[in-house]
Amino acid sequence: AQSVTQLDSQVPVFEEAPVELRCNYSSSVSVYLFWYVQYPNQGLQLLLKYLSGSTLVKGINGFEAEFNKSQTSFHLRKPSVQISDTAEYFCAVVVSGGSYIPTFGRGTSLIVHP
Amino acid sequence: DTGVSQDPRHKITKRGQNVTFRCDPISEHNRLYWYRQTLGQGPEFLTYFQNEAQLEKSRLLSDRFSAERPKGSFSTLEIQRTEQGDSAMYLCASSLAQLGETQYFGPGTRLLVL
Numbered sequence: 001a002q003s004v005t006q007l008d009s010q011v012p013v014f015e016e017a018p019v020e021l022r023c024n025y026s027s028s029v030s031v032y033l034f035w036y037v038q039y040p041n042q043g044l045q046l047l048l049k050y051l052s053g054s055t056l057v058k059g060i061n062g063f064e065a066e067f068n069k070s071q072t073s074f075h076l077r078k079p080s081v082q083i084s085d086t087a088e089y090f091c092a093v094v095v096s097g098g099s100y101i102p103t104f105g106r107g108t109s110l111i112v113h114p
Numbered sequence: 115d116t117g118v119s120q121d122p123r124h125k126i127t128k129r130g131q132n133v134t135f136r137c138d139p140i141s142e143h144n145r146l147y148w149y150r151q152t153l154g155q156g157p158e159f160l161t162y163f164q165n166e167a168q169l170e171k172s173r174l175l176s177d178r179f180s181a182e183r184p185k186g187s188f189s190t191l192e193i194q195r196t197e198q199g200d201s202a203m204y205l206c207a208s209s210l211a212q213l214g215e216t217q218y219f220g221p222g223t224r225l226l227v228l
Contacts, residue, residue: 009154032214043118043205043219044157051214090156099170100145100213104156 002027002093006105013081014113021076021108023065023091030096033074035065038088038107047089050074061085086112118220120206126226127196134192135223139208146189147217148181149205157205163189164211196227 005024013019025031032051036044048059055067065076074091088109092102119138127133139146144165149157160179161171165186178196183189193200203224207217 004156034216036219041221043221044207044217045219046216049214049216092156094214096213100209100211100215101147101159101162101170102217104158106154107156 002031002095002103004091004093004103004105006089006091006108008108009106010109010111012111012113015083016080018079019077019081019085019110021089021091021110023074023076023105025072025074025091025093027072027093027095032094032096033065033067034092034094034102035059035063035074035076036090036092036104037061038090040087044090047076081110081112083112083114085110118206118208118218120204120220120223122223123221124224124226126228128228129196129198131196132192132194133196133225134190135204135206135225136188136190137206137208137220138188139206140218141187143208143210143218144186145209145211145215146183147207147209148189148191149207151203151205151222152201160191193225196225198227201225201227 034049035047050067058064088107091105094102121136147162148160151157163183178194181191203222205222206220209215209217
């Protein structure tokens with residue numbers, strides 16, 4: 001069975017600084033990878049996803065992520081964060097050729113300080 | 115389309131009571147998912163439907179939980195004889211039936227069992 005590890009439960013950062021949120025997965029087969037964002041009292045919203053092709057994926061709000069198969073990682077990055085990026089971020093994995101059901105990580109709380 | 119909607123947004127009930135939540139997916143989506151999310155955790159899969167057929171249920175899903183999607187449109191999730199441990203956010207998501215397809219989440223129903 002696949003699993004997702006988000007090593008950092010909380011990441012504090014100053015406004016306009018770069019940020020990286022880490023995600024590692026374990027699976028013996030090919031996977032699809034997703035990053036979702038959840039603002040307070042709201043549902044999850046897709047930031048970006050990797051299905052195939054280029055390992056560098058660009059998403060909404062200036063975020064990007066890089067799929068690294070050898071390190072089984074899919075870290076999320078933004079070169080300059082804004083106060084409005086303060087939210088919970090979830091990494092998820094779906095096994096290629098399996099069920100459609102994603103496995104989510106525990107989430108990383110991004111806190112952007114002025 | 116206004117996206118995935120859920121009703122109610124909040125529910126407070128006493129232990130032992132039954133509760134029912136409703137989810138209205140995006141109209142052209144044939145897949146509908148229910149998740150449970152507790153504080154500090156990612157969404158945990160409960161069950162999913164393709165059209166009106168319930169295709170999979172989590173092994174963690176108690177017999178007190180039942181879900182329906184009678185006409186392949188909206189879905190209901192019922193919890194019988196609620197327990198304090200059922201307190202959580204219940205999320206609904208919908209998607210097209212394609213592997214790697216994006217799931218669109220509703221705002222959730224927050225349940226508090228006293």
